[in-house]
Amino acid sequence: xFIIGELINGMxxxxxxxxxxxxxxxxxxxxxxxxxxxxxxxxxxxGPMSRDIVGDLRWLVENIQKEVDVPLCLDSTKxxxxxxxxxGARVKCIINSSSADKEKLDLYIPLAxxxxxxxxxxxxxxxxxxxxxxxxxxxxxxxxxxxxxYEFPVQDLYLDPILLPVNVAQNQLFDILExxxxxKSMTTPSVKTVxxxxxxxxxxxxRSLINRTFLVxxxxxxxxxxxxxxxxxxxMNSLITADLVLNKTIYCGxxxxxxxxxxxx
Amino acid sequence: xxxxxKVLDRACLKIYExxxxxxxxxxxxxxxxxKVGGQSAMPFLFEEGEIPHAxxxxxxxxxxVEDDCPFVLKNALxxxxxxxxxxxxxxxxxxxxxxxxxxxxxxxxxxxNKTSKEAVELVxxxxxxxxxxxxxxxxxxxDKDNDVLSAVSEATKGERLLFGDVVQENYKTLTAACIxxxxxxxxxxxxDVNIAKQLNILISDIGLPLDRIVINPTIGALGxxxxxxxxxxxxxxxxxxxxxxxxxxxxxxFVGQEAWRAKEAKVSESEWPGSGNADTRGIMWEVVTALAxxxxxxxxxxxxxxxxxxxxxxxxxxxxxx
Numbered sequence: 001x002f003i004i005g006e007l008i009n010g011m012x013x014x015x016x017x018x019x020x021x022x023x024x025x026x027x028x029x030x031x032x033x034x035x036x037x038x039x040x041x042x043x044x045x046x047g048p049m050s051r052d053i054v055g056d057l058r059w060l061v062e063n064i065q066k067e068v069d070v071p072l073c074l075d076s077t078k079x080x081x082x083x084x085x086x087x088g089a090r091v092k093c094i095i096n097s098s099s100a101d102k103e104k105l106d107l108y109i110p111l112a113x114x115x116x117x118x119x120x121x122x123x124x125x126x127x128x129x130x131x132x133x134x135x136x137x138x139x140x141x142x143x144x145x146x147x148x149x150y151e152f153p154v155q156d157l158y159l160d161p162i163l164l165p166v167n168v169a170q171n172q173l174f175d176i177l178e179x180x181x182x183x184k185s186m187t188t189p190s191v192k193t194v195x196x197x198x199x200x201x202x203x204x205x206x207r208s209l210i211n212r213t214f215l216v217x218x219x220x221x222x223x224x225x226x227x228x229x230x231x232x233x234x235x236m237n238s239l240i241t242a243d244l245v246l247n248k249t250i251y252c253g254x255x256x257x258x259x260x261x262x263x264x265x
Numbered sequence: 266x267x268x269x270x271k272v273l274d275r276a277c278l279k280i281y282e283x284x285x286x287x288x289x290x291x292x293x294x295x296x297x298x299x300k301v302g303g304q305s306a307m308p309f310l311f312e313e314g315e316i317p318h319a320x321x322x323x324x325x326x327x328x329x330v331e332d333d334c335p336f337v338l339k340n341a342l343x344x345x346x347x348x349x350x351x352x353x354x355x356x357x358x359x360x361x362x363x364x365x366x367x368x369x370x371x372x373x374x375x376x377x378n379k380t381s382k383e384a385v386e387l388v389x390x391x392x393x394x395x396x397x398x399x400x401x402x403x404x405x406x407x408d409k410d411n412d413v414l415s416a417v418s419e420a421t422k423g424e425r426l427l428f429g430d431v432v433q434e435n436y437k438t439l440t441a442a443c444i445x446x447x448x449x450x451x452x453x454x455x456x457d458v459n460i461a462k463q464l465n466i467l468i469s470d471i472g473l474p475l476d477r478i479v480i481n482p483t484i485g486a487l488g489x490x491x492x493x494x495x496x497x498x499x500x501x502x503x504x505x506x507x508x509x510x511x512x513x514x515x516x517x518x519f520v521g522q523e524a525w526r527a528k529e530a531k532v533s534e535s536e537w538p539g540s541g542n543a544d545t546r547g548i549m550w551e552v553v554t555a556l557a558x559x560x561x562x563x564x565x566x567x568x569x570x571x572x573x574x575x576x577x578x579x580x581x582x583x584x585x586x587x
Contacts, residue, residue: 250504250512252462261466262510 001239002225004073004094005031005039006198008060010047019046019056027060028067035068038263039230041094042068044085045075057081061088073120073227079107086115093117096227097160100125100139105146118156120194123179129162133175133182136161140183144191158194158225159183165202166210173200173214180221194225212238219246273313276305276506280513280564281476282317283449285364285427286398292423292447296396299364301479301564302515307502308562311587314506319585320559321363322574323400323567324356325521328379328387329371335531337547341570350391357395360571361578366400367391372413373404381416388417392424400427400451400517400567411438418442427451429517430481433464440471451517453481456494458501462511469511478514479565486523486530486554494518498561518558521569524551548573556580 007030010016018026031042042064046056053076061072074085075096086093097120098108105121112119123130123139130136140159147157161179164172176195184190200214201207212235215226219242230236240259243249252258282303287293301321306314330339330346345352353365369384371377388401401417403410414428415438422445429451431439436452443450452468454461461480469475482501484494498516505513524530530550533543540546551573555566559581568574 250458250462250500250509252459252466252511254463254466258462258466258509258511261469262508 001219001223001243002041003039003230003239004041004043004194004225004227005034005230006043006196006227007034007229007231008042008064009045009075010050011045012047016047016049019050019060022059024063027063031064031067034230035070037230038236038260039070040263041071041073043073043075043096043227046081053078053081054084058084058088061085065090079111083111086111086117094120094158096120097122100143102146105143109146109150109152112156113150113152118158119152120158120160122160122162124162129164131172133179136175136179137182140186144186154187154191155189158192160194160196163195163197163199165204166200167203177217177221180218180223184222192224193222194227195223197226197228208232208234211235215239216242219243276314278506278508278510278513279303279305279315280505280515283476283479283515285425285449287423287425287447291425293425294392295398295424299398305506307506308560309584319581320563321565322578322581323364323366323565324353324360324362324574325366325368325567325569326353326356327368327370328384329377331370331376335525335547336533337530337544338525338569341572349387350394353391354394356571356574357397360574362568362574364397364399365391365395366402366567368402369413370404372409373406374409376404381413384413385416385420388421392421398424398426400429402429407435411435414439415442418446418448421448422446425449427479429453431464431468433460433467436464436468437471440468440473443477444471444473449477449479451479451481453483456483456490456497458497458512461501465511465514475510475514479517480512480514481517481519484518484520484523484558486527487550487557488529489523489527491554491557495557495561498563502562515564516562517565517567518563520555520558520566521551522567524554525569548576552576559584
């Protein structure tokens with residue numbers, strides 16, 4: 001499981017304040033703390049309060065890199081901001097994200113290719129988020145077709161089935177799990193899959209429990225990556241244990257410690 | 266060629282490179298330094314990654330030879346078995362072993378009960394006669410090994426030898442000695458990848474760096490569990506190359522010890538009519554076991570018969586041709 005830390009996001013009040021005051025110390029500490037507990041990449045999002053998304057994203061990228069040496073997941077709806085982040089990055093980047101609309105893919109796939117970045121594409125389009133598995137699969141096929149057309153390597157393509165909150169779209173969640181498995185079977189080598197995990201528990205009380213329960217289930221459906229809170233220790237331990245049950249790592253008595261010693265730099 | 270056969274694996278982690286022996290400038294007295302590990306591919310798959318070092322053959326030499334030593338071996342080592350230093354020199358010379366694996370079997374309370382002092386004298390005497398580092402093994406009796414091997418470790422401080430074996434039930438004393446005296450250690454697990462991993466964690470928790478551990482996965486000879494050992498080694502090595510640092514150590518396989526325990530290697534033709542020439546049979550039992558272990562990922566083979574060593578050494582040279 002590829003772990004993308006979600007905490008550098010302007011939706012969080014402290015990050016928004018740090019961004020406003022250009023408090024690099026806070027951002028760097030938050031980057032370091034996530035990597036220290038096992039984040040293998042960091043999501044970078046300026047949030048809705050930013051008045052200068054392009055400048056802010058670049059500032060974040062430059063300062064995070066002074067602290068840690070992991071891939072950065074540039075998270076914005078504004079392509080200019082993403083390109084500015086790509087220009088400022090010396091590490092591998094993941095673009096987060098494009099939709100399945102052709103005009104978007106025509107912009108984002110060439111951009112990812114130009115900067116040798118990975119690309120997250122949401123299986124949604126102008127018509128909105130799919131209401132069923134078949135529509136998700138149809139959009140996934142369109143995305144993969146576009147990637148082939150641009151000769152973009154599918155190993156660098158992450159499909160996001162869009163995780164919906166359990167209190168909003170409970171009937172969709174099993175379909176989403178099955179979509180993860182279906183996406184993986186569409187190409188050889190397999191396309192990658194990712195979810196923004198915390199979405200599932202938006203507005204719920206037992207957030208951590210819901211997050212880790214879904215994550216473990218999604219792992220068993222072949223999920224490759226998740227944007228999540230790596231400081232949630234129970235979540236991380238569940239993730240490590242699920243990899244063990246799925247025979248992706250070798251058991252030993254101290255397997256939690258072994259994972260941490262192996263994965264954490 | 267079919268498309269799928271062209272797919273090459275790429276490792277995301279290298280096996281730790283382990284150095285045996287320290288020269289005068291590094292605090293030892295060895296003229297020859299040996300390295301194992303460092304590879305980023307499965308055995309001999311040169312197109313998939315780096316394989317910087319050839320597997321080594323360590324000749325097994327013991328301070329006492331047990332009564333049931335196979336006659337084929339006794340004949341081959343005629344006149345040497347009660348002189349460990351001469352025995353070692355002969356194996357390094359004519360047989361062509363890369364280093365010596367000295368087993369201090371005679372320190373066992375039931376097999377001679379030699380003292381730590383005697384063991385130290387033997388190791389020191391041997392170090393004067395060979396230029397390479399040594400592998401030093403205890404007798405397998407935990408309490409005595411803790412005394413003897415700690416004493417040998419201290420006496421050879423700075424030489425960067427390889428000491429063994431530690432097991433899950435008894436690892437602290439020898440590990441602490443190896444940390445203090447700058448040696449490497451062999452971690453033994455009973456054909457069990459889970460225990461191999463756990464033991465490496467325990468050893469590293471005390472403070473020995475991961476690049477100073479060699480895994481002894483425990484093997485069986487041909488006909489005696491060889492396939493089982495093979496699959497355990499393959500599984501561990503695959504996990505290591507995929508990123509599991511706790512299994513990314515070189516392997517040592519005790520081929521001689523296991524092969525010469527087999528009935529097929531020991532029994533004479535007169536006792537077992539139709540079984541073929543006993544000399545050839547014993548040698549080939551050791552050779553075939555060694556070759557299988559090389560393919561499973563062995564970095565150090567310990568072997569006994571000089572002719573078997575010569576054959577396997579040649580095979581390694583051929584396998585390492587790219």
